[in-house]
Amino acid sequence: MLCIVGTVPCADFPLVEGTVSLRGEQLHIGTSLVDINRGTPALLGAALKAAEALGRPAPYAYLVGDTGTGAGSRRLYRHLTEALPAADFKTITFHYLQPIVYWHQKVLAAIGKMAFRPCLIADAGFMYVAKMSGEAGAYDLFTPDVGELAFLADEEAPHPFYTRGFMLHEDNRVPDLIARAYLHGNAARYLLVKGERDYLADAGGILASVDSPSEEVLEAIGGTGDTITGLVSVCIDAGMDIQAAAIAAMRVNRLAGRHCRPTPATQVADIIAHIPQAFREMQAG
Amino acid sequence: MALFGFKKNSNAEADNSSSENQVERGILVFENTSEVIQAENLLKKAGWSIRVMGPPPEIRQGCDLVIEFPLIEQLDIVRLLTEKGLPPLKTVPVTSPLLQPVDIFQVKDFGRYLMVRAANMKLTLDKETRTIVNISGGGCPDVPYLAASMVGKTLAEAPSPREVGHTLCGYALQLAYEETLRQCCA
Numbered sequence: 253m254l255c256i257v258g259t260v261p262c263a264d265f266p267l268v269e270g271t272v273s274l275r276g277e278q279l280h281i282g283t284s285l286v287d288i289n290r291g292t293p294a295l296l297g298a299a300l301k302a303a304e305a306l307g308r309p310a311p312y313a314y315l316v317g318d319t320g321t322g323a324g325s326r327r328l329y330r331h332l333t334e335a336l337p338a339a340d341f342k343t344i345t346f347h348y349l350q351p352i353v354y355w356h357q358k359v360l361a362a363i364g365k366m367a368f369r370p371c372l373i374a375d376a377g378f379m380y381v382a383k384m385s386g387e388a389g390a391y392d393l394f395t396p397d398v399g400e401l402a403f404l405a406d407e408e409a410p411h412p413f414y415t416r417g418f419m420l421h422e423d424n425r426v427p428d429l430i431a432r433a434y435l436h437g438n439a440a441r442y443l444l445v446k447g448e449r450d451y452l453a454d455a456g457g458i459l460a461s462v463d464s465p466s467e468e469v470l471e472a473i474g475g476t477g478d479t480i481t482g483l484v485s486v487c488i489d490a491g492m493d494i495q496a497a498a499i500a501a502m503r504v505n506r507l508a509g510r511h512c513r514p515t516p517a518t519q520v521a522d523i524i525a526h527i528p529q530a531f532r533e534m535q536a537g
Numbered sequence: 538m539a540l541f542g543f544k545k546n547s548n549a550e551a552d553n554s555s556s557e558n559q560v561e562r563g564i565l566v567f568e569n570t571s572e573v574i575q576a577e578n579l580l581k582k583a584g585w586s587i588r589v590m591g592p593p594p595e596i597r598q599g600c601d602l603v604i605e606f607p608l609i610e611q612l613d614i615v616r617l618l619t620e621k622g623l624p625p626l627k628t629v630p631v632t633s634p635l636l637q638p639v640d641i642f643q644v645k646d647f648g649r650y651l652m653v654r655a656a657n658m659k660l661t662l663d664k665e666t667r668t669i670v671n672i673s674g675g676g677c678p679d680v681p682y683l684a685a686s687m688v689g690k691t692l693a694e695a696p697s698p699r700e701v702g703h704t705l706c707g708y709a710l711q712l713a714y715e716e717t718l719r720q721c722c723a
Contacts (some may be wrong), residue, residue: 261682291681320679320703321571348678350704351599376676381599399657399674410601412657412676413705414591414636420656421641471645472652472661474673474684516650516661517670 254311254489255339255370256299256482257332257378258292258347259324265317267327269335272296272313277521281313289521292347294475295375297524298482302504305531306490312341322350325377329355337365343489344370345481346378351411356381360390371488374440375481383438384410391440393494395481398426398447405429407436426451427458442494444484446477450502452495459495462502465510473509475520480505483527504530563611564603564635565618565625566596571703573602576623578699580604585614589708591636596629602705605635639709642716651720655712662717667691677704692718 256272268282278285279293279300288297292315299311314332318324328349336359344363356378363372374382375395382388383404396404402419403412405428409419419429426445433439434455442459445451448471449463470476480501487497505523507530512522567573573589580587585606592603604625606614611628618624639656646652650670652661658680661671668691672684679702687695698711 259678261678261685290684318678319682320677320707322569322678322703325678348676348681350678351676353599377678378676380676384599397657397674399654400676403657408636410591410597410636411705413638413709415639415656417639417641420639469647472647472650472659472671472673474671474688476673516647516652517663
């Protein structure tokens with residue numbers, strides 16, 4: 253089963269766990285409903301659509317409210333250290349959590365106590381803290397955008413906010429940044445880099461890239477990176493190898509974007525609604 | 538860049554990172570980034586020469602900022618912060634170069650829309666209505682909260698990220714927000 257861990261942008265949202273579902277345009281977990289317009293709920297919304305398309309069970313989620321103070325994230329980290337050793341997830345995707353090195357190490361230790369090691373995917377704040385902790389190599393897949401890739405490539409930056417200017421320069425080619433991230437041990441086993449052209453890479457270099465259909469405005473739409481992480485997570489959990497899963501996710505995300513005829517003002521919920529159509533088109537070849 | 542610039546000192550002093558000057562400065566360490574942002578607002582309003590920087594590795598915990606200040610002013614600054622209920626956890630002399638926050642912006646013009654990126658954060662504006670239509674990037678939990686608070690509002694209506702943000706991503710969004718204001722007023 254796929255497990256997704258993250259936060260909801262609402263201070264009083266309780267710490268909840270369970271299987272998620274969609275009720276209309278909202279995400280349902282326990283007795284709570286959440287809009288799927290951004291953050292981890294957007295990732296879950298995309299994952300639910302993908303699971304439906306592939307005939308897979310709905311993901312299991314651990315969620316908590318956090319508006320950036322870190323209080324909710326700390327409660328969730330602590331809960332994970334208690335819950336994960338007895339869990340049997342095949343895949344775990346970590347997403348928006350406050351980057352806290354201490355708690356990241358505790359969670360990794362808890363995963364080490366699981367009977368079977370799951371495939372570990374990290375994006376957003378949890379990817380940041382995995383790199384900050386020097387533990388990037390413990391993960392199977394990171395899903396950075398190009399700016400975050402520059403952060404991974406900068407061996408001195410503890411957060412993207414401190415990425416050195418020369419790393420952010422537009423002349424820096426993605427393959428060079430990928431190589432530098434691996435050189436300094438700051439990349440997962442695979443990197444799925446989201447951008448104008450999407451890349452899958454490992455320590456040996458670029459394995460695949462997808463650049464069509466191309467919708468330049470997707471870069472401006474908040475949540476389009478979250479959706480691709482949700483898609484690849486479901487594909488991996490469905491049994492695809494990481495390379496096939498990444499290529500499928502990159503293509504479906506682009507097709508869903510194309511089908512909603514986006515402008516820079518489009519909201520990600522509109523793209524998520526087109527994921528089933530995108531899967532059908534991809535499966536039809 | 539106004540957010541991080543020294544207010545009273547000359548630019549030459551602010552930009553000087555030689556070891557000779559480093560020993561004359563210290564850093565204020567706080568419990569969390571929210572307190573750093575509050576303290577920065579307070580000290581800048583009071584006219585102190587401070588700037589927000591990255592902490593040295595030995596005190597780094599995760600999503601961190603510290604305030605660099607003239608060490609000679611320590612007593613007055615700590616007194617003011619304590620009076621306002623924001624006492625720092627500790628003050629430490631600066632003995633090595635601190636991490637500089639990002640200061641490069643990337644601007645993309647989509648015709649009616651303008652997207653400004655600072656570090657890992659992007660803000661997109663409808664130039665005709667001056668409405669914030671999207672916020673993307675980032676990984677700290679206040680990013681979705683900031684998006685919910687700002688998207689759909691005009692620049693005049695929306696809170697600034699520094700008012701409601703708590704993390705380095707929120708801080709990066711503040712830089713994108715300020716650059717957007719600058720681009721729109723240019």
